[in-house]
Amino acid sequence: MGQLITLLRTDLVQRLRDKSVIIFAVIVPMALMGAMNLVMGDAMDMELETATVAVSAPEGDQLAAALVQSLPEIGLDVEVTETGAKDVQARAESGDARLALVIPDGFSAALMAGEPVEVTAIRGDGAGLESSVVLAVVQGFLDRAGASAVATAAGAALGLPPAQLGGLAQQVATGDSAITLVSGETSDEQLDPKGALVAGQAGLFLMFTVSFGVLGLLAERELGTLSRLRSMPMNPVLVVLSKVLSSFVLGVVATSILLTAGGLLFGVDFGSPVPVAALIVCAVIATTSLTFIVIKLAKTSEQASIIQTILAMVLGIAGGAFFPMSGGGLLGTILDLNPVAAMIRGLGITSGGGGLGDIVTPVLIMLGFAAVALLIARVVPDRGAMA
Amino acid sequence: MTQTAEQQKHTSTGQDVLVVDGLVRRFGDLTAVADVSFRIAPGETYGLLGPNGAGKTTTISMIAGLLEADEGSVTVVGQPMGPTKVAPKRHLGLVPQDLAIYPDLSARENLTFFGRLQGLSGGGLRARVAEVLELTGLTDRAKGPTKEFSGGMKRRLNIGIGLLHQPTLLILDEPTVGVDPQSRNAILESVENLSGEGMAVLYTTHYMEEAERLCDRIGIIDSGTLQAEGTRDELIRLIGGVDNIQLTAAGDTEAAAEALRALPPVARVDADRGRLQLTVHDAPTAVAQIVTTATASGLQLSDVQISRPNLESVFLHLTGKALRD
Incomplete structure (x- = not known):
């Protein structure tokens, strides 16, 4: 445990000194949110006039x-x-x-x-x-x-x-009609366009933020320190685990900052902090689970960046990071199982006053996504940094 | 493999820090290491001497538990070594061929980080970090990020990390590659001091001078096979006490080489771009006859050098090629 903490702490210190994670995980998405708000501000303002x-x-x-x-x-x-x-x-x-x-x-x-x-x-x-x-x-x-x-x-x-x-x-x-139409909604309240923008960008950049863990592992190999770490008296799995934990910590911190700062800047209330925190943690678990697959596939940091970017863009766009996506049948089901979409939907519920009991479905989707990703990571042959 | 009597005697001591037995490692169709066996006693410095691609780093990777052996075994202080083994790695200090330090961390932070992973903590860790900084001459630069270090300073820190936890066995994989002469000499002096402190050292190099200077025993490795091992004198005796004569000349060196090969004292002649490298018995006696024959063959000699046999000669004798080929 002490060795894992040592590995994690040193990795986080290096990430902070490197500053790229701060720029890419917080500053860039905030700037992008601001730019999109400027470009689409009127379109997102849904207040009806007289x-x-x-x-x-x-x-x-x-x-x-x-x-x-x-x-x-x-x-x-x-x-x-x-x-x-x-x-x-x-x-x-x-x-x-x-x-x-x-x-x-x-x-x-x-x-x-x-x-x-x-x-x-x-x-x-x-x-x-x-x-x-x-x-x-x-x-x-x-x-x-x-x-x-x-x-x-x-x-x-x-x-x-x-x-x-x-x-x-x-x-x-x-007179009143004899026929009554009863309509239902997936949640008590959906996010307004600005809320969806903040939540979507947070979900999209979460995908990039967690990739710093994989890149860190590949950087260890390129620096030569991976060999030295593997000669240390500890289980080699700790090296991988520390990178995944590093991704998790960075993901939670960056997403929390984005939702808080984005909410303040754009006047969005995501609701009670506890269910929002639960959604953030589950979203980070889901996206971090993908890093186990990338670790096994990528031999170089360039390969890892490409794989992670493809995953981020596909899941981000399909999840509604830029505009709402919907579909019917199998396509609709696939879109619903996207962790980014699940997080946005969950935040819609919490913004409408929903509590922990109301976000069970998105939480289960995100945890299920993580379980499937881990299962895939177990069966994928290892040809990455630790091979 | 050629074994000396002393080496055979050594295998029976049973107190070795490192026992390597029949190591084999294949990469696809390529056998990188083929049946390599040797032992290192406490306080002994053992050199693995061989050219690039000989199998030194692959052998070390298996010894350090970075790579699984296809066949054979490695035992460190009586404990079997492997990639998932923890206990034997406590006795091991590895100095990889490539630098293995974090550029964004300071020297002190690098040492502290690896010291913690080795199980050091508290005042003991701080004291040991200070000692190693002193030993490597980095005390004054302990706080600056290592990315601002010179190549020599990085190399010294790289070695210091391997020494930090005072391992029973220190493995140095070509630590002087790409190092300036001054830093190189400092590194060699450090290694000499280590064996004086009772640490067993496994040192790989393709520099003959380093092996001769540092190592109590030397294993000559080529094409993944340990060709011979023993002390420097034992290895030189393997080639039968021959000397080297080098002729520098203008003219038809190939024709001269043919004429020189016919002389009885001459064991071997290699011609290469205006130079003739001769392996001869009793060079002081034979040199006059050799110079006469070379001149008679039409060569215009500009230099004649006689040298006693060294590890380069041994390597040439055993493998038919030079160490730096």
């Missing part, structure tokens, strides 16, 4: 009035201005309104008679997601009103009295 809507509606038309009144109640900030038909288009063109609606005369009568009716929508400059939502609401209103007209016509054909026809039309237009 939807300014100019509406031209015929006076005294009940359904047109109902439509206009429903707009401010859709859950967004909607600012409705009623004006004349000519002014509506001018407002949209000038940018005073992001959306203009022209409701034709005889709107209610046409709807109730089941006749075609055309509401004109004009998207102004800068119309964004908010305008699309308003348009979807208008479309929904028209669909229900149309359904109401069809129901009324059907009732009349069946000989229902006018009083009942009015009730039927009212029920179809405003």
